[in-house]
Amino acid sequence: xxxxxxxxxxxxMEEENVLLSFKGIVTSELLxxxxxxxxxxxxxxxxxxxxxxxxxxxLVECLQNLYHHVDPNMGDLTASRADLEKQSxxxxxxxxxxxxxxxTGNYIENRKVSKLKERLNTxxxxxxxQLKCFYQERLNISTVSSKGTAGLGMIDIARKSGNKLxxxxxxxxxxxxxxxxxxxxx
Amino acid sequence: xxxxxxxxxxxxxxxxxxxxNGMLRLKGRSIPENSIEFYKxxxxxxxxxxxxxxxxxxxxxxxxxxxxxxSKCLLDLFKKLERLNGGSSNVNVHxxxxxxxxxxxxxxxxxxxxxxxxxxxxxxxxx
Numbered sequence: 001x002x003x004x005x006x007x008x009x010x011x012x013m014e015e016e017n018v019l020l021s022f023k024g025i026v027t028s029e030l031l032x033x034x035x036x037x038x039x040x041x042x043x044x045x046x047x048x049x050x051x052x053x054x055x056x057x058x059l060v061e062c063l064q065n066l067y068h069h070v071d072p073n074m075g076d077l078t079a080s081r082a083d084l085e086k087q088s089x090x091x092x093x094x095x096x097x098x099x100x101x102x103x104t105g106n107y108i109e110n111r112k113v114s115k116l117k118e119r120l121n122t123x124x125x126x127x128x129x130q131l132k133c134f135y136q137e138r139l140n141i142s143t144v145s146s147k148g149t150a151g152l153g154m155i156d157i158a159r160k161s162g163n164k165l166x167x168x169x170x171x172x173x174x175x176x177x178x179x180x181x182x183x184x185x186x
Numbered sequence: 187x188x189x190x191x192x193x194x195x196x197x198x199x200x201x202x203x204x205x206x207n208g209m210l211r212l213k214g215r216s217i218p219e220n221s222i223e224f225y226k227x228x229x230x231x232x233x234x235x236x237x238x239x240x241x242x243x244x245x246x247x248x249x250x251x252x253x254x255x256x257s258k259c260l261l262d263l264f265k266k267l268e269r270l271n272g273g274s275s276n277v278n279v280h281x282x283x284x285x286x287x288x289x290x291x292x293x294x295x296x297x298x299x300x301x302x303x304x305x306x307x308x309x310x311x312x313x
Contacts (some may be wrong), residue, residue, distance in 0.1 A: 139300065
């Protein structure tokens with residue numbers, strides 16, 4: 001990689017108004033640190049407490065989605081580079097003129113794409129009142145998996161952000177796609 | 187039976203469950219990746235408490251944030267208290283939320299819609 005690429009990456013992030021970024025495997029410790037940094041940043045930006053909480057909440061859910069996506073058996077040193085990359089994700093927190101945007105990207109197996117797509121489309125078809133009912137219904141009947149997931153994350157993200165979820169699945173090969181999610185918080 | 191007291195951490199709330207006065211308090215943030223590990227001892231305590239509860243039981247939920255993993259665990263905690271209510275103890279929920287925090291107020295309404303316990307919504311300046 002030519003050294004000037006460092007500047008190119010920097011410029012891209014600057015132009016995109018990136019406040020915070022991370023690429024790699026999302027661990028529990030990393031989550032704690034990122035949330036801590038983000039909280040301090042918002043504090044210094046003098047955002048309203050309401051906005052700070054919304055951003056924090058949505059970021060927690062987004063990061064924990066990425067965290068749960070990591071296969072606990074795959075993070076060891078014997079894993080191949082390709083296997084490790086599949087565990088890896090990207091998170092960008094962007095601050096535009098008047099809104100925060102959280103962008104995430106992670107690999108997903110192709111066979112899981114249609115189910116997730118369907119779920120996101122269902123969520124996007126709902127207004128805030130419908131989302132509220134849907135959340136309550138899911139909350140009441142869902143069970144927490146051994147990993148600690150309750151299947152409520154995306155509904156909560158949509159509800160708190162107050163916006164539709166922008167997403168895209170990029171097919172990488174016949175087994176894997178890259179899932180891009182863009183969440184705007186007014 | 188002993189009281190349950192846990193100090194707050196970066197991802198878990200302070201817990202003070204008092205046997206003598208029936209005051210059960212959760213305060214701070216509840217955002218662990220796997221909330222079951224955290225809530226299991228709380229369930230055990232409530233099960234134990236339910237065998238000889240105080241006449242009045244009040245759960246004070248003073249959370250600044252909680253994640254969806256915790257939201258399900260909170261519901262299960264409320265369900266335990268719902269079963270306790272009306273028998274040997276009168277159970278009340280005090281749901282605190284910070285000024286203008288509509289999301290947290292709505293979260294309280296979500297539980298109110300599901301759980302048959304009297305909820306008191308309390309708006310305060312800062313948790």
